Amino acid sequence: MDTREPLHQELETALLSLNKVATRRIFKESGLSPIRFAEELFMPVLDRIGAKWERGDCALSQIYVSGRICESLLNELLPTAPAEQSMNPPMAVATLEDSHLLGKRLLSSVLRSSGYHFHDYGQQNLENLVSKVQFDGIRILLVSTLMLSSALRVKELRRRLDKQGLQVKIVVGGAPFRFDQALWREVGADATSPTATGALAIVRRLADEVRHENQ
Amino acid sequence: MKTSNSMERVLTTLSHQEPDRVPFFLLATLHGARELGVGIREYFSRAEQVVAGQLRLRARYRHDCLSGFFFGPLEIEAWGGEVLYYDDGPPNSGEPPLRELEQISSLKPPRIAEARCLHRSLEAIRLLKQQSGGEVPILGVAISPFSLPVMQLGFDRYFDLIHERPELFQRLMAINEEFCVEWANAQLDAGATAICYFDPVASPTILPPELYEATGFQVARRTLARIKGPTATHLASGRCLGIMELLARSGTVAIGVSAQENLAEVKAAAAGRVSLIGNLNGIEMRRWSEAEAREKVREAITRGGAGGGFILADNHGEIPWQVSDELLMTISDAVLTFGQYPLSPGVSE
CATH class of the missing domain: 3.40.50.280 (Cobalamin-binding domain)
Structure with a gap:
């Protein structure tokens, strides 16, 4: 099992319930740098949410708001793009x-x-x-x-x-x-x-x- | 079995009984222009042309409805929005007329009597009613108050409104409800038999069911109760299974089913409470061979036809311009072949 799986699940729950506060807390508790958090948590979880939508298990509005939460947090944490x-x-x-x-x-x-x-x-x-x-x-x-x-x-x-x-x-x-x-x-x-x-x-x-x- | 006319056939299936054959709605709103040899923009500029197109299409394909529907953005034109025309597709809405959410505070619904763009559609319904002698259902269409904001604001700002501005959202719903009810009832007064309540945002494809229950479902219950005729809720290719219980309680008599859903599963969930309309894939249809088209029709009838409560149609409510006349004829022939009740053992699973 992927050792990040519990974190992925927690983040997925936070994003699908549109919980910005929980998303920020998960980032802080992960101990990861912003870019590693984006690559190892945000993107895999957004991908899972996208796959759920394809299967009819979540809604477009949740994808939209999840994406906005991620973008907003990363804009704050990553003022410039990785070189x-x-x-x-x-x-x-x-x-x-x-x-x-x-x-x-x-x-x-x-x-x-x-x-x-x-x-x-x-x-x-x-x-x-x-x-x-x-x-x-x-x-x-x-x-x-x-x-x-x-x-x-x-x-x-x-x-x-x-x-x-x-x-x-x-x-x-x-x-x-x-x-x-x-x-x-x-x-x-x-x-x-x-x-x-x-x-x-x-x-x-x-x-x-x-x-x-x-x- | 005695042959029914289209009205009898549709009413029988909507009462969850088997008519003489599966009714089908060939919702080829654009193909009338091709029948008349005029461009799409020109076609929709006069009610008489739409009426002629509808009547010719029905004479050719023998389907079971006539439609006074022009195109979705006609409504947004009434709100001051822009309509963009294309030579090979349905007119589309331009930039949303509401640029800022704050504009909702001072927004007023257009009155039908003053919205001249809608009068063409009402005139078409009147003429269709006169010429069909009451033997064919005439469909009107009203975009739901809950889905109209996609054109009023754009999808993203509408999502922001729902999630972040509940008071403004409620105000917009109240305004849109007034318009939708007046528009739907005007079409019924003009002679429409039923109203297609076009509500794609209701679909679990777009919104989580629990959010729909708190928002669009409440809007639908209030609105459908004020529309003075039967309504069918169409989710425009969006899935319906996840909100079947809510749809069945909304006051609608039929539901449009997505090509992405199994018609047999949806039929089991509907359990005789609402009828189903669907679910041929209109986008893929353009490429179907004759054999594929016949198989798709047979499959849909197999999954949805038994016991009535089923109208075969495409899954979006508008067959693309690119679907050929020959393919439409193949679909029509296939319904007449496979859709006779009682369904043959080879058809009914």
Whole structure:
């Protein structure tokens, strides 16, 4: 059994019950540095909460508030990002053609808590998104969508980025990709995840790939 | 068995008896534009076009309802919000009209008589009623007071409101309830047979059941009691099983079931208290082969059909534009094949 399991369970309970005070107490009692607390406790527990949501065992609102509690505590404890991850390849998050920004906000919260630096493009249409990606030299682009028509637009995004010779890894997420698990491949994305913490694992992998390509 | 008309078929299943066949609602709100050969924005600009589209779709696919529903953000337009149109998908809401939570303090509900954007939908319902001769249920749709804030505020600020500003939340619910009741009753007065109470935030996919019980469930009980006709609660692809007891006590007569749930389990939990509507995966549907579509229909009927209390439909309440006419016809044919009561042993498990 993982020796951290009791702590994971305690933190999960605190986050699911939206208990900021208990979360702070668990951090203090853990004796861990802020970054180790983030890596060894927050992220695994947020991942478990995400998995619970996939199974229908917890709610989106709990994921949202858990993420906010983590982000708020880490902002306080980690004024600057760890040097290693601040060297991540140029990365951006965006919502394609939609004003419902919750998915992007969840993702941003997890990435920020993990020390990643990225551009937050907010809501974008296809043309603007391609321009921004080109201008900023983005190598990893995380795209959140709500509607099927927007999700299908990622295919055109892929085509335009390829046409301009831009080497961009696209990670997609949002309801259409959860309800059709073959859709991400169809639109030419490099990966998808039903949860923000799942996307974090993908970002780690893709960042390594990009670094490798640059060598 | 004698062939029923759609109204008889639907009323029989809603009373938890088996009609002549499983009724089905093909909620293809956008496909009417394709039938008429016009763009989506143009289609929704005139009630007469929506009526023509609805009637043509029903004539072609032989399903059991007509719908006066245009698109969700129509309501938010009445609140001063923006509607964004697309060539290949449903109109979506733009930036939420409430930028600050404090705006709730001075917010007033729009009156239906003054909200001209809603009049097209009411006119469509009136015309559908005139032309259907009472033999087909006409559906109206009202977004629940509890779910409307997703468009009024955005999801994240709405979560903040629920968790951190209980007094403002209660005020917003009171305002939204007035609007929802007036809007739903206006549709019933225009000729709608029933109202789809569209309440995705109620789903355990979005909120924990205990929080729903303390908030949205109370709103639903108050609101449904004031709507002067039958209501069906739709969670828009969200799961329902975790709040089945609450839904059954809310006053609704039917529930939309998610494709992510097992229809047989939901049916057992509903236990004859509420009927089920669902649960074909509308997003996947676009890619189904003919054989897959027939199998999905057969499976849903197998799991949900026995004993009535079941209407076959997609799980979101709106079939995507990208689903082909041929696929819709396959679904229709499959219902007519597999949905005849008594269900054949090969269909009923």
